[in-house]
Every structure is written in structure tokens, then in C-alpha cells.
Amino acid sequence: AQKVTQAQTEISVVEKEDVTLDCVYETRDTTYYLFWYKQPPSGELVFLIRRNSFDEQNEISGRYSWNFQKSTSSFNFTITASQVVDSAVYFCALSEVGDYKLSFGAGTTVTVRA
Amino acid sequence: EAGVVQSPRYKIIEKKQPVAFWCNPISGHNTLYWYLQNLGQGPELLIRYENEEAVDDSQLPKDRFSAERLKGVDSTLKIQPAELGDSAVYLCASSETGNTEAFFGQGTRLTVV
Numbered sequence: 001a002q003k004v005t006q007a008q009t010e011i012s013v014v015e016k017e018d019v020t021l022d023c024v025y026e027t028r029d030t031t032y033y034l035f036w037y038k039q040p041p042s043g044e045l046v047f048l049i050r051r052n053s054f055d056e057q058n059e060i061s062g063r064y065s066w067n068f069q070k071s072t073s074s075f076n077f078t079i080t081a082s083q084v085v086d087s088a089v090y091f092c093a094l095s096e097v098g099d100y101k102l103s104f105g106a107g108t109t110v111t112v113r114a
Numbered sequence: 115e116a117g118v119v120q121s122p123r124y125k126i127i128e129k130k131q132p133v134a135f136w137c138n139p140i141s142g143h144n145t146l147y148w149y150l151q152n153l154g155q156g157p158e159l160l161i162r163y164e165n166e167e168a169v170d171d172s173q174l175p176k177d178r179f180s181a182e183r184l185k186g187v188d189s190t191l192k193i194q195p196a197e198l199g200d201s202a203v204y205l206c207a208s209s210e211t212g213n214t215e216a217f218f219g220q221g222t223r224l225t226v227v
Contacts, residue, residue, distance in 0.1 A: 004156075033213065035215065037218075042220060043203065043220050043221045043223070044117075044218055044219065044220040044221070045157070045205065045207075045218035046218075047215050047216070047217060047218075050214075050215045091156050091157075093156070095213070097213065100145070100162060100170070100212035100213060101147070101159040101162060101170060102147075102149075102157070102159070102216060104156025104157050105156055106154070106155055106156055107154075107155070107156055
């Protein structure tokens with residue numbers, strides 16, 4: 001069964017617009033970790049954030065912010081005032097304690113047009 | 115500090131030929147992963163090492179794939195013989211432990227013709 005669902009396949013925005021990427025996960029564990037990675041055209045997966053299941057506090061890092069809601073099993077990611085350099089594929093991932101592998105969603109391709 | 119280094123970046127081989135990928139993890143990282151990424155999909159784990167020990171190889175097709183991590187540092191992933199369906203990007207990642215964030219290399223894009 002798909003553990004991480006990223007329903008948006010592609011999102012296209014104009015520079016300076018905000019963009020929100022949805023991530024819904026599924027797990028029976030009470031302790032788990034959620035991640036977001038960015039994959040630019042160069043191919044390398046760039047780590048953005050890790051959040052454990054006991055920390056529902058939202059986080060902001062520069063133009064990036066994350067909204068974790070256990071009640072809806074969602075871990076959404078917002079890019080504020082998008083820039084062309086934000087164009088990439090963004091992956092949400094889940095890691096269950098004891099499993100230690102990342103289960104990735106299918107990714108959302110973000111294209112920011114100048 | 116150097117990140118995860120993989121080589122080669124690109125490889126084109128004919129089907130039924132062998133191929134090997136090499137990975138040098140971040141210094142001090144005990145956990146090493148090999149992931150497979152098909153076009154338009156998220157990466158999927160092939161194998162995870164804790165130091166020299168392969169602790170999760172349940173997704174590795176052992177009839178044609180093999181991996182090793184000698185001395186708990188560098189790792190090699192091999193395919194023999196390669197099939198057309200093996201065309202994909204092979205990603206190596208490392209982390210301090212199994213539960214910390216993983217850092218990825220740029221991957222090896224394999225094309226089997």
C-alpha cells in the first residue's frame with residue numbers, strides 16, 4: 001500500500017507566487033519521521049526538513065514553511081514568493097521507527113516561470 | 115565537507131552485460147543506502163547497510179543484483195547481467211544512523227540498450 005501520497009503531479013506558477021505542495025501519509029506506527037527532499041535537474045536529492053511524529057509545531061525556514069497535522073495525516077510544504085531556482089521535483093517521504101528506510105511519494109514537479 | 119560521491123554519473127551498456135556503481139558516503143556516516151529511481155517516480159530502497167552489514171536487502175533482486183560495503187565505508191552495487199528494465203537512476207545515500215536524515219549523491223543514470 002502506498003504510504004505517501006502526493007496528489008499533485010505538476011504545479012506551474014509565476015515567479016513571486018506562493019505554492020503549496022500536499023503530502024498525505026499512512027502509517028500504523030505512533031513514532032515516525034516525515035521528510036521533504038528537493039530534486040533539481042542535476043538529479044541530487046537535497047534534504048530540506050525532517051520532522052518527528054511528536055512534534056506538530058509548524059516550521060518556517062526562510063521562504064519555506066511546513067504544516068504538519070496528525071489529525072489529517074498531512075505534512076504540507078509551502079514555498080512563499082517562489083523563484084525560478086525553486087523549479088524542481090519535490091518529494092515527501094516517511095520513515096517508520098525500526099524500518100529506517102524512506103518511503104517516498106511520487107513527487108510533485110514545480111515549475112516557476114519568470 | 116564533501117557530500118556523497120557516486121561514479122560514474124552516466125553509463126550506457128548493452129543488455130546482458132555487467133555493470134557496477136560505486137559510492138563513497140559522507141565521512142563518519144555508518145548507514146549507507148542504495149535506492150533505485152525510475153523515471154517519474156520516487157526512489158525505492160534496494161539495500162541498507164549498517165557499517166559492513168546489509169541489514170535490509172529485502173528489495174534487492176538477488177538473482178542479478180549484488181552489493182558490498184567493504185570496511186564499512188565505500189560501497190559497490192553490481193548488476194549481472196543487466197536487462198532493459200534496469201534502466202533507471204541508482205542513488206546512494208548515507209546517514210549518521212538509521213534514523214537521522216539521509217544525504218544523497220547525484221546518482222548514476224543507467225541506460226541498458
